[in-house]
Amino acid sequence: MQQRLALLEETLHREVPLTRTMGVRVEEHDGRELLFLADFEPNINIHGTAFGGSLYSIxxxxxxxxxxxxxxxxxxxxxxxxxDARITYSLPVRGEIKARCRLPDDGSYETFIESLRAGKRSRLELTAEILVGEKVAVRFVGSYSAAV
Structure with a gap:
């Protein structure tokens, strides 16, 4: 699994070079949840907290x-x-950035994959969260379109 995560990180850094500058690292994946970490220093704003644009990008x-x-x-x-996406910033982030995405439990992922297998363009809404300790500091909801 670690090799697979390292390949994903390499792909991100190659295809989205900004992720390398931001210090994005692929940390864990269990099949239903993916965890990224990112360095704080390259993502800091004038207030000494993580820049909202960086958090959105992550x-x-x-x-x-x-x-x-x-x-x-x-x-x-x-x-x-x-x-399309929307984001809510609830708490400031003042350290290493921890972002996670979980697959939805409502059956929408399975429908999404079935549509893709049938050769149809498909759309899925995914949620990402930035955590400060155990608290959700940022909630992002994005609508991803996919095709084969």
Whole structure:
């Protein structure tokens, strides 16, 4: 699994070079949840907290990374793009950035994959969270479109 996560990190740094500058690291994946870490220093704003644009970007790529891994798991040669998103900033982030994306439990992921397997363009809403300790500091909800 570690090799697979390292390959995802390499892909991110190659395809989205900003992720390298931001210090994004692929940390854990259990099939239903993906965890990224990112360095604080390159993502700091004038207030000494993590920059909102950086947090948005990290959320967008952790969701993209989840789909990338799931397409591999499912043997579906799909590509995804973010079509729409909304974000809520509830708490300041003042240290290492911890972002997670979990697959939805409502059956929408399974429907999404079935549509892709049938050769249809499909859309899935994914949620990412930035955590400060055990508290959710940022919640991102993105609508990802995919096609084979």
């Amino acid at each position: 959320c967008a790529v952790v969701c993209w990374g989840m789909l990338h891994l799931k397409f591999e798991d499912e043997g579906v040669p799909a590509h995804s793009v973010l079509g």
